[in-house]
Amino acid sequence: MKMNSQPLSTIIPNRKRGQQDVLQLATEPLDRIRIGFVGLGYRGQSAVKRWSHIDGVEIVALCDANIDFVNQCAVVIGKENVILFSGQDGYARLCALSSLDIVYICTDWQSHTKIALCAMEHGKHVAIEVPAALSLTDIWQLIDKAEQTRRHCMMLENSVYDYFETAIRQLYHRGIFGNVVHVEGGYTHFMTDQWTTWRIEYNRTHCGDVYPTHGLGPLCQLLDIHRTDRFDYLVAMQSDAYTGGAVYQRLMDKPCEEFSNGDETTMLIRTLCGKTITLSHNVMNPRPYSRGYKVVGTQGYASKYPHPQVVLAEGSLQQLQLPLEFANQVLSNDVMEPLLQVHYPTYFGEQQALAHKLDPRGGMSFYMDYRLAYCLHRGLPLDMDVYDMAEWCCVSELSALSISHGAMPVSVPDFTRGAAQV
Numbered sequence: 079m080k081m082n083s084q085p086l087s088t089i090i091p092n093r094k095r096g097q098q099d100v101l102q103l104a105t106e107p108l109d110r111i112r113i114g115f116v117g118l119g120y121r122g123q124s125a126v127k128r129w130s131h132i133d134g135v136e137i138v139a140l141c142d143a144n145i146d147f148v149n150q151c152a153v154v155i156g157k158e159n160v161i162l163f164s165g166q167d168g169y170a171r172l173c174a175l176s177s178l179d180i181v182y183i184c185t186d187w188q189s190h191t192k193i194a195l196c197a198m199e200h201g202k203h204v205a206i207e208v209p210a211a212l213s214l215t216d217i218w219q220l221i222d223k224a225e226q227t228r229r230h231c232m233m234l235e236n237s238v239y240d241y242f243e244t245a246i247r248q249l250y251h252r253g254i255f256g257n258v259v260h261v262e263g264g265y266t267h268f269m270t271d272q273w274t275t276w277r278i279e280y281n282r283t284h285c286g287d288v289y290p291t292h293g294l295g296p297l298c299q300l301l302d303i304h305r306t307d308r309f310d311y312l313v314a315m316q317s318d319a320y321t322g323g324a325v326y327q328r329l330m331d332k333p334c335e336e337f338s339n340g341d342e343t344t345m346l347i348r349t350l351c352g353k354t355i356t357l358s359h360n361v362m363n364p365r366p367y368s369r370g371y372k373v374v375g376t377q378g379y380a381s382k383y384p385h386p387q388v389v390l391a392e393g394s395l396q397q398l399q400l401p402l403e404f405a406n407q408v409l410s411n412d413v414m415e416p417l418l419q420v421h422y423p424t425y426f427g428e429q430q431a432l433a434h435k436l437d438p439r440g441g442m443s444f445y446m447d448y449r450l451a452y453c454l455h456r457g458l459p460l461d462m463d464v465y466d467m468a469e470w471c472c473v474s475e476l477s478a479l480s481i482s483h484g485a486m487p488v489s490v491p492d493f494t495r496g497a498a499q500v
């Protein structure tokens with residue numbers, strides 16, 4: 079069904095003459111991946127540990143604004159000849175190193191784009207923690223820079239490498255769920271003592287879904303967004319900000335007159351192929367952790383939280399050679415688990431011991447790094463490209479736009495600017 083009124087729209091900057099898209103970008107294979115890290119806080123330190131266990135990798139440089147974190151990290155990995163940088167601008171010197179192939183960015187949200195742009199300007203690939211970019215301006219700058227320099231610009235969205243999501247995607251691509259008509263995701267995480275000051279400050283000043291990619295990434299990969307389908311438009315609403323002000327006051331030890339980000343934000347996205355996506359964000363209220371992964375298809379259903387469930391219609395059971403008596407009911411764990419296991423990629427089995435040792439949340443961050451290294455070594459296109467980053471991040475600003483216009487529909491730009499034939 080088509081809309082009768084026009085959604086709000088945003089500017090799509092023209093692609094400069096001579097600049098080409100980077101769909102399926104393949105770059106020179108790297109025998110040894112020379113990597114530098116910027117941002118060595120909670121997330122950066124664990125990334126450095128993970129990469130120090132991947133074959134064919136040389137950790138060349140470490141950088142953090144805080145020199146103590148740099149020194150601590152250098153001691154932990156115990157490698158000699160690692161070049162160390164510190165201070166707010168140390169990243170620029172790291173990016174300028176000629177002995178470096180990729181810059182891995184784990185800083186706070188607002189510094190991601192400037193560091194990534196600097197790295198690509200110096201001919202480096204970039205991998206950026208989530209959310210890689212917060213605004214459409216940042217997103218378009220990253221796309222333009224990746225297209226101009228022909229460098230990879232990947233967002234480090236680890237949730238697409240979690241077990242359930244990976245297996246369900248494989249099953250879907252075998253046709254087991256029929257046509258997927260609706261998916262749901264989100265990020266509900268009662269953050270309590272995990273708040274950083276920069277994060278609460280950003281929430282104070284911005285409405286909209288400011289942390290959308292953990293929920294949205296796996297859904298977009300399932301739906302093949304910008305491969306066989308594309309976002310069309312979205313609408314969003316938020317509850318009042320009942321809790322943020324008190325959290326801010328406790329963390330920052332100063333009064334909070336106004337807090338922009340509502341406790342609960344809900345978004346609905348419609349795709350060009352007529353599918354719907356709901357996405358929610360709540361980091362304020364006491365409730366169980368969830369990324370809300372839910373898939374509704376014409377021949378089956380899957381959901382992950384609070385515990386994994388799969389329902390299949392008769393035709394799908396037949397295709398999988400499973401007894402038809404299970405049709406249209408929740409599969410028992412005895413039936414579901416082996417089904418999921420045979421749909422994990424082979425590298426999960428091969429890398430499992432290391433992945434679980436280095437990543438206490440089930441290994442997904444290790445699998446993400448492992449795949450990035452695998453593709454760089456062989457010169458293959460990466461699992462997530464700059465347009466995935468753009469699509470998964472843009473909903474932050476676009477949801478804020480919808481909220482501020484009373485839940486008006488907002489068009490989602492085609493970030494490939496017509497290059498993806500959807």
Ligand SMILES: NC(=O)c1ccc[n+]([C@@H]2O[C@H](COP(=O)([O-])OP(=O)(O)OC[C@H]3O[C@@H](n4cnc5c(N)ncnc54)[C@H](O)[C@@H]3O)[C@@H](O)[C@H]2O)c1
Pocket residue numbers: 116117118119120121122141142143144147165166167168169184185186187189207208209234235236274
């Ligand atoms: N994928 C996940 O599961 C996951 C989990 C937690 C955090 N994250 C993401 O990781 C990123 C970092 O989060 P964190 O919790 O590690 O934050 P953090 O505050 O612990 O670490 C950020 C670090 O960046 C450094 N930094 C800031 N500006 C810098 C600059 N200009 N140059 C060099 N260093 C600079 C800070 O000194 C700090 O050490 C964020 O994008 C966050 O959303 C992802």
